[in-house]
Amino acid sequence: xxxxxxxxxxxxxxxxxxxxxxxxxxxxxxxxxxxxxxxxxxxxxxxxxxxxxxxxxxxxxxxxxxxxxxxxxxxxxxxxxxxxxxxxxxxxxxxxxxxxxxxxxxxxxxxxxxxxxxxxxxxxxxxxxxxxxxxxxxxxxxxxxxxxxxxxxxxxxxxxxxxxxxxxxxxxxxxxxxxxxxxxxxxxxxxxxxxxxxxxxxxxxxxxxxxxxxxxxxxxxxxxxxxxxxxxxxxxxxxxxxxxxxx
Amino acid sequence: xxxxxxxxxxxxxxxxxxxxxxxxxxxxxxxxxxxxxxxxxxxxxxxxxxxxxxxxxxxxxxxxxxxxxxxxxxxxxxxxxxxxxxxxxxxxxxxxxxxxxxxxxxxxxxxxxxxxxxxxxxxxxxxxxxxxxxxxxxxxxxxxxxxxxxxxxxxxxxxxxxxxxxxxxxxxxxxxxxxxxxxxxxxxxxxxxxxxxxxxxxxxxxxxxxxxxxxxxxxxxxxxxxxxxxxxxxxxxxxxxxxxxxxxxxxxxxxxxxxxxxxxxxxxxxxxxxxxxxxxxxxxxxxxxxxxxxxxxxxxxx
Numbered sequence: 001x002x003x004x005x006x007x008x009x010x011x012x013x014x015x016x017x018x019x020x021x022x023x024x025x026x027x028x029x030x031x032x033x034x035x036x037x038x039x040x041x042x043x044x045x046x047x048x049x050x051x052x053x054x055x056x057x058x059x060x061x062x063x064x065x066x067x068x069x070x071x072x073x074x075x076x077x078x079x080x081x082x083x084x085x086x087x088x089x090x091x092x093x094x095x096x097x098x099x100x101x102x103x104x105x106x107x108x109x110x111x112x113x114x115x116x117x118x119x120x121x122x123x124x125x126x127x128x129x130x131x132x133x134x135x136x137x138x139x140x141x142x143x144x145x146x147x148x149x150x151x152x153x154x155x156x157x158x159x160x161x162x163x164x165x166x167x168x169x170x171x172x173x174x175x176x177x178x179x180x181x182x183x184x185x186x187x188x189x190x191x192x193x194x195x196x197x198x199x200x201x202x203x204x205x206x207x208x209x210x211x212x213x214x215x216x217x218x219x220x221x222x223x224x225x226x227x228x229x230x231x232x233x234x235x236x237x238x239x240x241x242x243x244x245x246x247x
Numbered sequence: 248x249x250x251x252x253x254x255x256x257x258x259x260x261x262x263x264x265x266x267x268x269x270x271x272x273x274x275x276x277x278x279x280x281x282x283x284x285x286x287x288x289x290x291x292x293x294x295x296x297x298x299x300x301x302x303x304x305x306x307x308x309x310x311x312x313x314x315x316x317x318x319x320x321x322x323x324x325x326x327x328x329x330x331x332x333x334x335x336x337x338x339x340x341x342x343x344x345x346x347x348x349x350x351x352x353x354x355x356x357x358x359x360x361x362x363x364x365x366x367x368x369x370x371x372x373x374x375x376x377x378x379x380x381x382x383x384x385x386x387x388x389x390x391x392x393x394x395x396x397x398x399x400x401x402x403x404x405x406x407x408x409x410x411x412x413x414x415x416x417x418x419x420x421x422x423x424x425x426x427x428x429x430x431x432x433x434x435x436x437x438x439x440x441x442x443x444x445x446x447x448x449x450x451x452x453x454x455x456x457x458x459x460x461x462x463x464x465x466x467x468x469x470x471x472x473x474x475x476x477x478x479x480x481x482x483x484x485x486x487x488x489x490x491x492x493x494x495x496x497x498x499x500x501x502x503x504x505x506x507x508x509x510x511x512x513x514x515x516x517x518x519x520x521x522x523x524x525x526x527x528x529x530x531x532x533x534x535x536x537x538x539x540x541x542x543x544x545x546x547x548x549x
Contacts, residue, residue: 052437078439090434092427102420103427107439165439 003066005030005169005201006051006082010060013050020046021225024060028169033195033202035212035233037245038222044205045087047222048171051203052084053077065168078107083167087174087205089158093147097138100146100161101127107165130198131160134190152183159190163198170194172204176211191215209238209245221245252384252392257509263398265505266405267467269498270460271482272489273412274453276497279486281429281449283343284336287351289482290475292454294361295327296320296461297470301370310375316462317404324458325451332450337443354475361472369469378466401463408456409498416494425449488528490538499539504528 006028013021021043028034036044049055051062053074061070064080072080083104092100105126132139135156141149146157155175162170175191176184188211194200195215206212212219213233221229221244229244271293278284303316331353339346373379374397382399384392416422428435428445436442464474485504489496507527511520532538 054433054437073443074433074436075439075441078437084437086434086437090431092430092434094430095423095426099423099426102423103435103438103440105439106424106441109439109441161438 003030004028005065006203007063008051008060009062011050011057011062012059013046013055014058015055019058019225020055021050024050024227026220026227028201028203030168030201031199032218033204033216035216035219036203036205036222037207037209037212037219037241039245042222043225044222045173046225048084048086048173048203048205051077051171052082075106078165078167079109079111081107081111081166081168083107083162083165083170083200085155085158085162085170085172085175087177089151089154091146091149091154091157091161093145095146096143097146097149097157098127098142100157101131101138101164104161104164107167111166127164128166131163134163134193135160150180150183152179152187155179155183155187156190159187159194163194163200167200169201169203172202172206174205174207177207188215207245209242213238249388252389253513254510255389255392256394257513258506259392259394259398260512261506261509262502263402263505264509265501266402267460267464267478268481268485268504269405269501270401270408270456270463271478272485272497272501273408273494274455274457274460275482275486276489276494277453277456278450280493281425282336282340282446284340284450285343285347285350286331286336286450286453287347287479288331288354288357289350289454289457290479291354291357291361292324292328292457292475293461293464293478294357294470294472294475295324296458297372297465297474298361298365298370298461299323299458300372300462300465301365301470304372310377313372313375313378313462313466316372317459320458320462321455322458324461325455328451328454329447331454332447336450337446358472358475365470365472367472369471369474371469372462372465374466397466401466404459404463408459409494412452412456412494421445421448484525484528488531488538490540493538493540496538496540503539 004027008024008026011021011024012019024047036047038044046055050057053072057070061068063069064082069077069080092103095103137153138156138160141153146154149157159175176187179187191202192215195202204216216233218230218232219241220227221241223244229241274292275286275289278286299320300313300316303319304312307315335349335353336346339349378396378400381393381395384390416425424440424445427440428442432442464478481504485497485500488504489500504524508520508524511523515523
């Protein structure tokens with residue numbers, strides 16, 4: 001099996017006085033996809049925020065590509081190769097699609113070469129072509145402001161923005177939540193292509209177990225700020241863990 | 248001389264005052280818009296610019312001394328801004344009230360330092376000859392209307408600064424990063440933007456512009472240790488009226504305040520004009536608390 005890309009050892013975090021995560025151990029092998037599942041409010045989003053550095057560790061340590069990144073701030077972790085597509089998308093509302101994508105290029109700062117033979121797009125300076133290949137819609141609305149886009153368009157843009165930084169690990173927080181059904185399929189297809197064609201490792205928070213199972217290699221179930229179960233999506237069926245997730 | 252030249256003259260004065268206010272207020276609007284920092288020492292950046300202009304003219308006395316003073320004052324005030332930001336404001340970032348008090352303390356320290364170095368009495372920055380004259384309308388409806396060259400120069404500087412700032416924000420990479428941080432700080436950081444560096448740059452830009460404003464202020468009167476105080480209050484007024492942190496709003500509010508006080512002065516004396524201005528701003532904020540340009544999020548969008 002491939003090397004471990006991301007490793008969390010006994011990670012804890014707190015919002016002020018109230019602890020939100022306890023003793024999280026998590027290994028994400030390079031090239032894999034891990035689905036993070038669980039009911040609302042169990043700490044899935046908090047765990048992603050802790051991994052990107054928006055939440056400080058109050059205990060434990062985190063390594064990325066073998067390097068201890070526990071003390072790094074969010075922009076340094078992004079530059080190390082961690083891309084983030086947050087819940088609610090967080091598109092910059094007053095920036096155009098092109099400008100939103102360009103902000104993602106900041107993650108390339110100080111990184112040598114990136115993905116090697118990266119083809120630059122004619123549409124936006126420095127924006128990799130494969131983003132428009134994955135999401136042709138973005139090329140059509142390149143000069144529209146982020147705030148006026150539909151939910152599906154914003155989601156494609158949020159994923160494109162994260163890809164512009166050529167991440168090695170992509171964190172996705174419920175990428176199809178609140179998206180109209182006709183677009184959900186497109187986004188799911190794009191995510192499969194991101195894995196297959198770009199070789200990006202993925203950690204995804206997903207409520208739809210069907211998609212989680214068809215997309216990811218392994219799963220983690222969270223409950224009350226802890227990971228309570230881990231397993232392979234190839235060896236177990238979604239039905240076997242559904243009782244831990246559904247209300 | 249009829250009424251028209253008088254009214255036209257006051258309208259010009261209004262624009263002229265507005266140009267000073269806009270230069271004094273832009274830095275405040277920038278740092279408030281991006282960082283929610285109320286920098287009470289902003290007025291002292293004006294003062295610093297004035298003294299730096301005075302010192303530059305000691306070294307470069309010729310007609311171009313004032314032009315040399317502008318980059319010196321900009322860079323000098325920006326450097327002091329950098330020290331202020333890294334040693335104080337950064338450490339108090341989540342505590343607006345503490346920041347306000349601490350920067351007020353810095354303001355007092357800087358005033359006293361200026362008093363110790365340059366004395367309590369002001370120093371003069373003499374305008375060069377090419378600014379030391381006035382244009383008079385020789386005939387026609389506006390016969391007798393006199394426009395001093397210094398005032399035109401200040402107006403030009405204000406337009407140039409506004410234009411340069413708009414271009415910087417709208418067209419450059421750093422401008423893009425500033426707008427991104429302004430709209431969603433957390434997401435900007437997660438996208439790889441060094442938010443701290445952006446904060447620092449914007450704060451320095453703001454204090455630098457105040458330094459520049461100090462140079463043009465020095466053309467109008469002596470530079471004293473508390474020269475900044477007389478401009479920082481209207482500058483705050485302008486920032487509040489404009490819609491906190493909005494650059495477009497700051498420009499419009501400067502014009503409103505400038506024209507209002509200039510035109511009211513046709514009818515009443517200066518002190519009463521001040522009172523009426525404050526009443527006007529209080530009234531305006533009652534009806535439109537969000538300011539001229541409504542800023543729902545933190546929006547520095549020019």
